Amino acid sequence: MSASRVAEELSRRHPLQRLESPSKGFSGVVHNDSFGWHLQYLTILGISISTGCFICGLLADITSSHILFTLKNYLALVAAPIEIVISILYWGLRAIDETLVIPPDLPKPPLTADLNFHLWPSVLLCIDTLLLSPPWPTTPANPRASLLSLVTSTVIAFLYWFWIELCYSRNGFYPYPIFGLLDTKQRVGLFALSGVTMWAVGAGLRWVYVAVNGMEEERDAEGRKTKRKMTGKAE
Secondary structure, three states: OOHHHHHHHHHOOOOOOOOOOOOOOHHHHOOOOOOOHHHHOHHHHHHHHHHHHHHHHHHHHHHOOHHHHHHHHHHHHHHHHHHHHHHHHHHHHHHHOHHHOOOOOOOOOOHHHHHHHHOHHHHHHHHHHHHOOOOOOOOOOOOOHHHHHHHHHHHHHHHHHHHHHHHHHHHOOOOOHHHHHOOHHHHHHHHHHHHHHHHHHHHHHHHHHHHHHOOEEEEOOOOOEEEEOOOOOEO
16 A cells, blocks of 8 residues: 555544544644754744743732732733734735745644634733733833843844754754745844844834823832833933
């Protein structure tokens, strides 16, 4: 029996079996022999950070732990911009050509799964950031918040670049087809642009936070109230 015939026989599921296994779909979530596993994908890395953020938030609600709440807010500083950038890049590139982000030999994800991976995390984190979080994990806000966000965003973008290059050196393929279409300089430009976009998204979230919730009020040395912007400078 040929290999293709064997694969076809194996892919037939029982009438009462809800999902195909083995398959390139649900079963493939577990069975992946490539170096880096599913953590090659920015989507999965973003989901992992977001999950940690929401778990800390849930445990903080259950235990009323200020430490867990602060940890959740620090994770959200990274998770929210990353998820928004993922949504922008994924849906933007898919609108241009879906083969830039979905390998042609893999099945298209169902719409529900696509939204769960590439849209709802960013929406939920925006709601959490704007309505359920303080303007900055510490009070008062760090005066170098904007610079810290820029450095963090740039470091994350280039760490991911180094990571996928390591995976490529072991596997011989990139997790997203677009990376294989670009040369080294173009990939550097793409990741630099992604880092700046992530920083701009973070800055935009802080601006919207001020528009929705206002600015911090503090008292100066003479007991007068002052307003502190997200940059940490008093007015």
